[in-house]
Amino acid sequence: MTSPRSILIKNGYILTVNPKREIITEGAIYIEDGKIVDVGKTDAHSKYNADLVIDAKNGIVMPGLIDTHVHLSQALIRGCADDVSLVNWLKGYVWVLQGNFQGTDGVVSAELCMAEMIRTGTTSFLDCMIHTRYGLDAISQSVETAGMRAALSKIVMDSTGYADNPDIMYPGMVENADDCLKETDEMYKKWHGGADGRLQIWYGLRSLGGVSHNLFKEVVRLAREKKTGMTMHLGEVVDDVEYVKDNGYPNLTSFAKDMGLLGSDMVFAHGIHFEDKELELLAETKTNISHCPSSNTKLASGFAKIPQMMKAGVPVSIGCDGGPSNNTYDMVQEMRLTALIHKPMVNDPLVLPAEQVIEMATLNGAVAMGIQDEVGSLEVGKKADIIIIGMDDIGLTPNTNPVSNLVYSGSGHYVDTVIVDGRLLMEKKKLLTLDEAKVRSLAREHSTKLIERAGVKIEPKWPVR
Numbered sequence: 001m002t003s004p005r006s007i008l009i010k011n012g013y014i015l016t017v018n019p020k021r022e023i024i025t026e027g028a029i030y031i032e033d034g035k036i037v038d039v040g041k042t043d044a045h046s047k048y049n050a051d052l053v054i055d056a057k058n059g060i061v062m063p064g065l066i067d068t069h070v071h072l073s074q075a076l077i078r079g080c081a082d083d084v085s086l087v088n089w090l091k092g093y094v095w096v097l098q099g100n101f102q103g104t105d106g107v108v109s110a111e112l113c114m115a116e117m118i119r120t121g122t123t124s125f126l127d128c129m130i131h132t133r134y135g136l137d138a139i140s141q142s143v144e145t146a147g148m149r150a151a152l153s154k155i156v157m158d159s160t161g162y163a164d165n166p167d168i169m170y171p172g173m174v175e176n177a178d179d180c181l182k183e184t185d186e187m188y189k190k191w192h193g194g195a196d197g198r199l200q201i202w203y204g205l206r207s208l209g210g211v212s213h214n215l216f217k218e219v220v221r222l223a224r225e226k227k228t229g230m231t232m233h234l235g236e237v238v239d240d241v242e243y244v245k246d247n248g249y250p251n252l253t254s255f256a257k258d259m260g261l262l263g264s265d266m267v268f269a270h271g272i273h274f275e276d277k278e279l280e281l282l283a284e285t286k287t288n289i290s291h292c293p294s295s296n297t298k299l300a301s302g303f304a305k306i307p308q309m310m311k312a313g314v315p316v317s318i319g320c321d322g323g324p325s326n327n328t329y330d331m332v333q334e335m336r337l338t339a340l341i342h343k344p345m346v347n348d349p350l351v352l353p354a355e356q357v358i359e360m361a362t363l364n365g366a367v368a369m370g371i372q373d374e375v376g377s378l379e380v381g382k383k384a385d386i387i388i389i390g391m392d393d394i395g396l397t398p399n400t401n402p403v404s405n406l407v408y409s410g411s412g413h414y415v416d417t418v419i420v421d422g423r424l425l426m427e428k429k430k431l432l433t434l435d436e437a438k439v440r441s442l443a444r445e446h447s448t449k450l451i452e453r454a455g456v457k458i459e460p461k462w463p464v465r
């Protein structure tokens with residue numbers, strides 16, 4: 001699909017998220033060759049003769065949302081492990097289903113996930129765990145076709161889980177260290193900087209118990225040599241704290257520091273079980289935390305100390321996690337939960353106001369992915385990753401304060417238009433780079449076969465006649 005070379009968005013309520021955090025009413029943005037050329041009042045933009053003019057009347061125009069913790073592979077198993085204990089969630093459902101992926105399951109899941117992300121306003125994402133069996137090349141190719149901006153992390157692991165218990169992980173989920181590193185290297189050479197610079201290849205460290213200390217250090221060395229990023233789940237479960245204590249470390253950050261894992265090139269997902277005194281070191285080292293409120297509440301993992309982290313200066317962004325733990329990839333819903341769930345935890349309705357949550361879902365996400373000079377705000381010279389959210393809906397009426405209305409009453413399904421790199425990925429709620437009907441029908445077909453093959457039973461708890 002060819003996209004217009006120049007686009008003028010006019011009459012919008014623009015949240016620039018620029019250094020002054022300016023909001024422009026009756027605003028316009030002029031885009032040329034993928035970049036933002038001008039941001040200002042619509043009146044002053046009449047001089048531009050754009051190939052395409054989009055009237056954003058009654059709409060919010062803002063930077064595309066950035067999801068910093070996504071499992072592309074889990075979209076296909078959405079809703080397959082609801083209302084079960086965490087151990088059963090992993091061992092009875094998620095690992096068994098993911099361990100049974102074959103053929104094109106991985107890419108079908110990735111396209112389902114991306115279709116939902118685009119539909120709900122996400123323009124960039126960090127996938128934390130691409131397994132070889134999901135099809136590394138096919139997934140990279142599908143990101144290029146979908147037109148999104150992404151960092152894909154190849155799984156790196158060399159043991160099967162805590163205490164090297166060989167039975168802990170489903171056999172299909174296990175990889176070996178040499179192959180992990182070799183495949184990451186190959187993927188990096190082939191795809192890093194690909195898709196017109198939209199794609200990065202990162203290291204996806206499996207988990208504390210799934211990676212030996214030598215491998216942690218080797219990955220840190222390789223990632224820094226390549227100047228690429230690393231991500232891993234950390235402090236999602238209490239077992240992580242027990243693991244570091246068993247290994248002679250007082251807490252998670254002291255272990256992470258010793259392994260070399262702290263820094264602006266690391267994104268820790270969840271980060272629930274940090275102690276208050278650890279937050280300063282995270283802030284000092286600019287180590288990123290991806291907060292996943294849906295997942296943390298659904299799996300009863302706990303409440304990350306997000307207000308405390310923000311106060312300490314830790315860079316915190318937001319992640320939707322996956323289909324069985326969320327069960328959506330809708331960042332607007334995730335913003336709403338982020339703004340809601342922490343207030344009673346610290347008994348303060350003033351923490352995490354709508355503006356701060358929007359920063360987390362845009363600029364902080366860009367910082368986590370190391371692309372803050374390119375995207376994350378609407379400023380002249382930045383790449384045109386822009387979404388328009390229609391606010392003329394019964395559920396958003398009256399639209400007195402559009403900023404808080406978006407966060408507290410919003411849903412990604414109000415998103416109308418999505419632009420990445422100046423290219424339209426969705427216009428008037430119609431996906432342009434992915435065939436939505438085909439994505440849905442393939443996903444249903446592959447999901448049915450996968451569940452059958454894995455021998456997993458999924459049904460309501462009520463009697464079905």
Ligand SMILES: [Zn+2]
Nearest residue numbers: 071233269321
């Ligand atoms: Zn996750």
